[in-house]
Amino acid sequence: MTEQNPSEDTVSTVTNRVDLPAITWRRVSGKYVVAELLGLVVTAVVLAGATAPLYIIGWDGAPWATLAAVGFVLLFAAFTPRRVQAIGYQLRDDDLVFRRGVLHQRFVAVPYGRMQLIDINRGPLSRVLGLSELRFVTAAASTGVTIPGLPAAEAEELRDALVELAESRRAGL
Amino acid sequence: MTDEGARPAHGRRAAGVPLDRGEPVTELAASLSDGEWHHLHPASPLLKGGIVLIAVIGIVISNLRERFFENLVPGANFRGEDPIELLFREGVFGWALLALLGVLSVLVLGFYISWRLHTFRITEEVVEVRSGVLFRTNRKARLDRIQGINIVRPFFARLFGAARLEVNQAGQDANVRLDYLGSAAADDLRREILRLASGTRAASVSRANGVGPGVGAGPSLGAASIVEQRMHEFLAPELDPDAAEPESVVKLGTGRLIGSILLSGASIFLVVAIAVVIVASVFAPESLIAFFGLIPAVLGVAGFYVQRFMKSLRYSIAGTPDGVRVGFGLLTTSNETLPPGRIHSVKVSQPLLWRAPGWWEIKVNRASQSSTNGAAGQQNTTILPVGNLVDVTRVLALVLPDLLDERLALTGLTGPGAPDDGFTNSPRRARGLRWFSWRRNGFAVTPTAVLLRKGAIWRELVLVPHPRLQSVSVQQGPLLRMLRLAAVRLHTVAGPISAEVGAIDEDAAVELFTLTAEAAVRASGSDTSHRWRSAEGVEYRAAADRAAADRAAADADSHDRTLP
Numbered sequence: 001m002t003e004q005n006p007s008e009d010t011v012s013t014v015t016n017r018v019d020l021p022a023i024t025w026r027r028v029s030g031k032y033v034v035a036e037l038l039g040l041v042v043t044a045v046v047l048a049g050a051t052a053p054l055y056i057i058g059w060d061g062a063p064w065a066t067l068a069a070v071g072f073v074l075l076f077a078a079f080t081p082r083r084v085q086a087i088g089y090q091l092r093d094d095d096l097v098f099r100r101g102v103l104h105q106r107f108v109a110v111p112y113g114r115m116q117l118i119d120i121n122r123g124p125l126s127r128v129l130g131l132s133e134l135r136f137v138t139a140a141a142s143t144g145v146t147i148p149g150l151p152a153a154e155a156e157e158l159r160d161a162l163v164e165l166a167e168s169r170r171a172g173l
Numbered sequence: 174m175t176d177e178g179a180r181p182a183h184g185r186r187a188a189g190v191p192l193d194r195g196e197p198v199t200e201l202a203a204s205l206s207d208g209e210w211h212h213l214h215p216a217s218p219l220l221k222g223g224i225v226l227i228a229v230i231g232i233v234i235s236n237l238r239e240r241f242f243e244n245l246v247p248g249a250n251f252r253g254e255d256p257i258e259l260l261f262r263e264g265v266f267g268w269a270l271l272a273l274l275g276v277l278s279v280l281v282l283g284f285y286i287s288w289r290l291h292t293f294r295i296t297e298e299v300v301e302v303r304s305g306v307l308f309r310t311n312r313k314a315r316l317d318r319i320q321g322i323n324i325v326r327p328f329f330a331r332l333f334g335a336a337r338l339e340v341n342q343a344g345q346d347a348n349v350r351l352d353y354l355g356s357a358a359a360d361d362l363r364r365e366i367l368r369l370a371s372g373t374r375a376a377s378v379s380r381a382n383g384v385g386p387g388v389g390a391g392p393s394l395g396a397a398s399i400v401e402q403r404m405h406e407f408l409a410p411e412l413d414p415d416a417a418e419p420e421s422v423v424k425l426g427t428g429r430l431i432g433s434i435l436l437s438g439a440s441i442f443l444v445v446a447i448a449v450v451i452v453a454s455v456f457a458p459e460s461l462i463a464f465f466g467l468i469p470a471v472l473g474v475a476g477f478y479v480q481r482f483m484k485s486l487r488y489s490i491a492g493t494p495d496g497v498r499v500g501f502g503l504l505t506t507s508n509e510t511l512p513p514g515r516i517h518s519v520k521v522s523q524p525l526l527w528r529a530p531g532w533w534e535i536k537v538n539r540a541s542q543s544s545t546n547g548a549a550g551q552q553n554t555t556i557l558p559v560g561n562l563v564d565v566t567r568v569l570a571l572v573l574p575d576l577l578d579e580r581l582a583l584t585g586l587t588g589p590g591a592p593d594d595g596f597t598n599s600p601r602r603a604r605g606l607r608w609f610s611w612r613r614n615g616f617a618v619t620p621t622a623v624l625l626r627k628g629a630i631w632r633e634l635v636l637v638p639h640p641r642l643q644s645v646s647v648q649q650g651p652l653l654r655m656l657r658l659a660a661v662r663l664h665t666v667a668g669p670i671s672a673e674v675g676a677i678d679e680d681a682a683v684e685l686f687t688l689t690a691e692a693a694v695r696a697s698g699s700d701t702s703h704r705w706r707s708a709e710g711v712e713y714r715a716a717a718d719r720a721a722a723d724r725a726a727a728d729a730d731s732h733d734r735t736l737p
Contacts, residue, residue: 017649140644143664
């Protein structure tokens with residue numbers, strides 16, 4: 001169950017960072033960076049649009065506000081590749097491990113038997129890029145595992161595999 | 174109560190009644206759980222609000238009858254005369270009486286139809302209820318998914334010897350309600366449902382001693398003995414007399430209950446409010462108006478006190494073969510059985526003011542969130558309202574039967590925290606984040622559960638049994654990273670408890686993550702609590718299967734087997 005994706009790489013172990021030993025992470029598609037960036041463009045436009053009333057009331061600092069909004073989004077965009085790179089998952093023998101986050105790191109382990117349902121979501125942007133998002137639901141609302149940016153075919157394959165695994169290890173609540 | 178709501182519905186035979194159902198706990202339970210449709214207690218529509226409706230109409234008419242008739246009969250003016258007198262004089266009293274009878278019979282007919290159409294059945298797999306006249310609803314609860322069975326006896330229904338049975342399922346208000354059943358029928362039915370759900374084939378409790386003048390005795394009872402029986406039911410302890418361990422393991426004295434309520438957060442609020450008002454009136458005597466502002470606060474807090482008190486009175490908790498049974502309530506009582514493995518996490522906590530008397534409270538996370546109004550609602554997740562350490566260990570032993578390393582739990586509750594007290598605690602560098610509790614803030618993993626110990630001022634211990642763990646996560650933000658710390662969160666079903674321990678050493682956090690992730694997989698694989706007694710019944714079942722096979726062979730030629 002471990003070696004499935006040839007493009008796996010291990011996270012460079014920087015000191016001070018939490019990391020799980022002996023896990024080779026499967027990464028999400030690089031195209032997800034594009035999807036994220038396009039999303040950020042939309043955010044930038046919306047934020048810049050939100051500063052429009054400042055021009056109408058004729059405030060001198062209005063251009064700065066717009067600039068700040070766009071700059072904030074740009075800053076966010078600069079770290080997007082790193083953020084996307086930090087998303088990883090692995091199907092271990094009995095559970096799925098998922099990680100995400102650079103500044104706020106989060107690792108989750110979900111036993112297969114605990115998965116209640118698996119969603120595939122595709123937004124308009126991701127559909128153009130051929131990406132899907134896989135969402136796992138357990139009985140605990142706080143589990144919150146969503147793997148974004150999977151190629152559509154891989155997502156469906158993964159879902160089928162996981163449903164089968166969940167079925168074979170089905171337990172009560 | 175002639176038939177305690179146990180009438181079989183006509184002509185609807187459930188398809189595929191299983192042949193071998195084991196032995197039911199009582200005859201009454203057997204007749205109710207035979208897989209056919211049954212009606213509820215005949216007084217159900219009245220108890221569910223019919224009486225209130227009639228009473229309200231009666232009060233309205235008797236108080237406003239002049240206005241009422243004036244509006245009803247256009248142009249009529251009684252000029253201060255009593256309408257009934259007027260009716261007499263005009264010679265239409267008979268008609269008026271007839272109209273009244275008509276209205277009443279429509280009401281009764283409506284009640285009757287709704288009662289006729291409200292049926293339930295209990296099979297080997299499900300409890301199912303159908304109800305509604307115009308809009309039909311049909312609800313099924315799978316027996317192996319039952320999260321708890323609650324018997325609620327609202328004050329009014331208790332007077333009639335009726336009770337409401339709620340089969341709780343996982344989810345928000347996903348319960349199947351049988352309202353109402355006869356009191357004895359509800360008790361028997363609960364044990365029978367639990368027996369069917371437990372996966373055992375053997376009758377768990379034989380009711381040989383014949384306690385409980387159930388249904389059979391009903392018709393022959395005279396009026397006096399019915400009253401006596403009601404009194405008996407009313408005063409009887411909340412726990413079944415013939416359940417395995419009827420004795421409540423915790424005695425909650427009235428004194429302690431009152432003390433615990435007085436020492437709650439509401440009291441602090443009240444004291445602060447009074448202090449503010451006094452200070453205000455000393456410095457600005459003209460602002461006496463503030464006293465009036467205090468009145469709603471006092472009333473609110475008093476209401477809270479009374480409510481808490483009434484609901485927690487006559488608290489009892491005991492272990493039965495089919496799980497923990499918790500009872501509450503003075504006038505309206507509720508009494509719930511939680512089968513094993515239905516408690517997802519447990520929190521033992523101590524509010525600051527309870528520290529001097531050494532009291533603790535125990536809450537649990539459960540998969541069924543019941544917002545039932547009445548006694549069950551608030552107490553649904555509080556399993557021990559107040560108790561000392563002895564009570565706490567007893568209750569913990571009940572709710573997590575195979576967990577208990579008692580010493581470790583006690584260390585988790587009161588231990589000040591030491592490097593090797595069984596818990597892995599926060600390192601010294603976590604002082605900045607856990608000012609007082611860093612010595613204590615930590616976790617321990619036993620073969621059956623995870624224990625999280627937190628707080629020095631508000632002390633608490635969270636226990637999560639491995640088989641109930643849904644997933645586990647470890648988090649680290651920039652601040653924690655600077656200090657080489659991390660937080661671990663154990664995900665269980667939603668509830669008042671969030672099992673999280675923060676500011677622990679990052680290597681320890683990863684170790685906890687790895688350990689619990691493995692333990693969760695192992696435990697959920699071997700967990701059989703959804704049919705909690707299926708494991709112990711294996712030999713019995715094998716024998717029963719063999720016997721059934723023999724019988725089938727013998728019966729192969731004689732073809733008209735009657736269904737049991």
